[in-house]
Amino acid sequence: MDGLRRWWLVALTLAAAVTAQETRTQPLGGGPAGVERLALVPLGGLEAALQPGAGLKVTFQKEGPERRLLALEATPAGDLTFAKALELSYRISGLEPQAARLAVVFHEADGGVRYKLGPAPTIGAPATSRISLAEPREALFSADASGKFETDRIARVWVGLTIDGPAAGTLEITRAVLTNEPYRPTGPLLLDLGKPEQWGISKESGVTAKITCPAEGPAGQPVYRLDFTFPATAHQWVVPSLPWRAENLEGYRALRLTYKVTAPAGPNLLLALAEPDGSTYVIDPPPAISTDWKTIEVPLAQLKLASWTKDEDSSLLLDGVAVQLGIHGQPKPPGAGSLWVAEVALVP
Structure with a gap:
């Protein structure tokens, strides 16, 4: 009996060791905090200087409206395949949050250059943020023969800020480490509902549709409004779409929507996320028709592949997803309706 109990304990211990992932970090630069020997990269469009003294502090000044990069360079040690995010502890002054993004640029040994923008930084107080390293984008000046991100061949890494518009301030980095812990968003990511002309509209022939952005939200705020007319009892549809232009869409758990709708009897709402190749994942069963403002939260894992599309990896x-906010079905009788959406958000 004691032998059996001993083997059971061994098996339990081994299972725990396999399932528990040990956190791994690697300093980006020198020293335990990864900020020693980081060198300021001389890039055009802004003036920057390292300040003497303890720590790593850069002053910068920029006058033009264009986007520029403030970067510090490190030479990483070894294979970076393990890393899922770059974690930065920093303090920034002199910027508006919407005018800056944390950024990391990878220079591969064969000439490939890829970059990833992080979240808008905290301004005026010490903060720690992660930049996801998933699927970095290839830079226009990249000379990458392989066509893929080679994390085992990284020769140099730049870390810093993109800055839009005139600015003058400081960037102080106290810690810069690569980690196998993934990027974790700290709050909801709201979709910018944009302007009516930014939406593409796909619809059945004969259906009329118009998008406006009136101040008709629950708190009097501007909202997405789709007005449509279904002229026949056959299956009718109108599906506007808008790309979700954000650098970090990883790490979110659910999709949240606040909406209301008036419609002829029969049609259902079609609320979906569509990949660039057309693979479309819908909320199924569809959200209830409600003439009062209603907020729903749907786990992304519960979105279903639409029957009219296919996806190789399922x-x-x-x-690169686009949001689709529309309606479809067989109206009985034909008629007009409206869909208002006050908020679309990804939530952690």
Whole structure:
């Protein structure tokens, strides 16, 4: 009996060791915090200087409206395949949050250059943020023969800020480490509902549709409004779509929507996320028709592949998705309706 109990304990211990992932970090630069020997990269369009003294502090000044990069360079040690995010502890002054993004640029040994923008930084107080390293984009000046991100061949890494518009301030980095812990968003990511002309509209022949952005939200705020007319009892549809333009869509758990709708009897709402290749994942069963404002939260894992599309990997990939906010079905009788959407958000 004791022998059996001993083997059971051994098996339990081994199972725990396999399932528990040990956190791994690697300093980006020198020293335990990864900020030693980081060198300021001389790039055009802004003036920057390293300040003497303890720590790593850069002053910068920029006058033009264009986007420029403030970067510090490190030479990483070894294979970076393990890394899922770059974690930065920093303090920034002199910028508006919407005018800056944390950024990392990877220079591969064969000439490939890829970059990833992080979240808008905290301004005016010490903060720690992660930049996801999933699927970085290839830079226009990249000379990558392989066509893929080679994490085992990284020769140099730049870390810093993109800055839009005139600015003058400081960037202080106290810690820069690569980690196998993934990027974790700290709050909802709201879709910018944009302007009516930014939406593409796909619809059945004969259906009329118009998008406006009136101040008709629950708190009097501007909202997405789709007005449509279904002229026949046959299956009718109108599906506007808008790309979700954000650099970091990883790490979110659910899709949240606040909406209301008036419609002829019969049609259902069609609320979906569509990948760039057309693979479309819908909320199924569709949200209830409600003439009062209603907020729903649907786990992304519960979105279903639409029957009229296909996906080779059968999984929703958020990078590059477009949001679809429409309605379809057989109206009985034909008629007009409206769909208002006050908020679309990804939530952690």
